Amino acid sequence: MVRRISGLVSAAVIVGAVALGAGYWYRSAGSACPAPLRYSIGAIDERFGLSHEEALTAVAEAERLWEEDTGRELFVYDPAAPFVVNFVFDERQRLTVEEHRLRSVLDRKEDLHGAIREEYDALRARYETLAKTYEQKVAAYESALAAHNAEVSRWNEEGGALAEVYERLEKEQATFEEASTALRGLAETLNGLVDTINRLGEEGNETVREYNDQVAQYNDRFHHEREFTQGDFYRERINIYQFRDRAELALVLAHELGHALSLGHADDSSAVMYYLMEEQDTDLSLSPADVAEFERVCGK
Numbered sequence: 001m002v003r004r005i006s007g008l009v010s011a012a013v014i015v016g017a018v019a020l021g022a023g024y025w026y027r028s029a030g031s032a033c034p035a036p037l038r039y040s041i042g043a044i045d046e047r048f049g050l051s052h053e054e055a056l057t058a059v060a061e062a063e064r065l066w067e068e069d070t071g072r073e074l075f076v077y078d079p080a081a082p083f084v085v086n087f088v089f090d091e092r093q094r095l096t097v098e099e100h101r102l103r104s105v106l107d108r109k110e111d112l113h114g115a116i117r118e119e120y121d122a123l124r125a126r127y128e129t130l131a132k133t134y135e136q137k138v139a140a141y142e143s144a145l146a147a148h149n150a151e152v153s154r155w156n157e158e159g160g161a162l163a164e165v166y167e168r169l170e171k172e173q174a175t176f177e178e179a180s181t182a183l184r185g186l187a188e189t190l191n192g193l194v195d196t197i198n199r200l201g202e203e204g205n206e207t208v209r210e211y212n213d214q215v216a217q218y219n220d221r222f223h224h225e226r227e228f229t230q231g232d233f234y235r236e237r238i239n240i241y242q243f244r245d246r247a248e249l250a251l252v253l254a255h256e257l258g259h260a261l262s263l264g265h266a267d268d269s270s271a272v273m274y275y276l277m278e279e280q281d282t283d284l285s286l287s288p289a290d291v292a293e294f295e296r297v298c299g300k
Contacts, residue, residue, distance in 0.1 A: 033261050033298035035074040042084030042237065050087060058246060059085055061284065062253035065272070066261070069286040070294055074261065083260070085238045085253070109211040116204040120197060127193045134186050141179050148172050230277065233259040250284055251277065263293050 041055050050058075056077065063075040152169060155161035161169060230242045231252045238256045243249035251272065258273050266273040268289035286294075 035072065035261060035298060036076050037074065037083060037257075037260055038076045038078040038081040039083045039085060039238075039260075040077070040079050040081040042086040044087040045089035047089040048087050054246075055085070055087060058249050059253055059257075061250045062257050065250075065254045065284045065286065066257060066294070069291065070298075072298070074298075075257065083236045085240065087240050090241055109207060109214065113204055113207045113211060116200055116207060120200045120204060123193060123197050123200065127190065127197060130186070130190055130193070134183070134190060137179075137183060137186070141176070141183060145176055148176065231256045247284075248277070254284060258290070258294075261294070262297050264297075266290055266293050 039059070041052055041059070044050055044052060044055055059075075060077070066072075066074050148169070155165065155169075160166075231238060231240045233239075233256045238253070238260060240249070240252060240256070243252055254272050263273055265275045266287070266289035268274060268287050269276070271287040271289040271293075272284075273290050273293055
């Protein structure tokens with residue numbers, strides 16, 4: 001007898017677009033477009049894992065965005081400059097680190113479920129092919145056995161078979177016993193596949209349950225807009241508080257450098273100078289709204 005296979009469910013909850021709104025705050029120093037602005041790298045909290053050289057590279061990338069798109073020299077690195085760029089690690093970055101950790105866990109769970117699903121589907125396909133073969137062999141065996149038994153009954157009703165017929169029927173009987181043994185072996189193989197498939201199915205379903213629990217936790221903590229500052233500018237310093245990766249760091253720096261030039265916020269959500277981090281190009285390019293705000297403050 002071949003046992004039944006239990007199903008493998010899919011993930012019931014899928015993480016959608018999870019956006020973290022990053023609010024920007026600044027106060028103007030009162031001067032109009034103080035370019036070229038000389039700056040230095042200030043304090044860097046070691047918990048960022050950011051070296052002085054890496055910080056300088058990120059600022060340089062952000063300043064190139066403004067200078068290349070405007071054709072102006074706007075910033076100059078000067079180790080002795082009083083205007084400093086600091087990297088301040090606080091609750092905002094701790095939250096970002098926690099989000100990254102949980103998202104990594106979700107990605108690993110998703111990859112694990114995908115691997116289980118792939119193995120499950122391959123075994124299921126093998127099982128279905130083997131089960132079809134088994135059913136065909138059983139049908140052929142039972143048909144041949146029925147014909148054999150009918151002939152044996154007929155000869156018995158006639159008082160017995162001739163010697164050569166008896167010998168043939170005995171050989172057929174041995175063949176049927178061998179075929180029966182082979183069918184039992186095939187059934188055991190199928191049942192072994194069922195056990196493996198069902199075990200994989202339960203493992204996959206448990207992975208999905210854990211994944212869905214963690215997705216709910218992730219969405220509860222991170223799937224909403226939070227108005228807090230990733231960076232700020234005031235007088236002679238820029239403080240950077242939070243970034244997910246190097247691309248986002250360059251974007252935050254570009255935004256704060258814009259404020260250091262006395263630029264205000266732009267209304268375009270794709271602009272570097274938009275007050276939230278939403279649809280900006282992480283490849284760093286100024287939008288027409290950014291250019292318009294720059295020309296309004298700094299001239300063409």
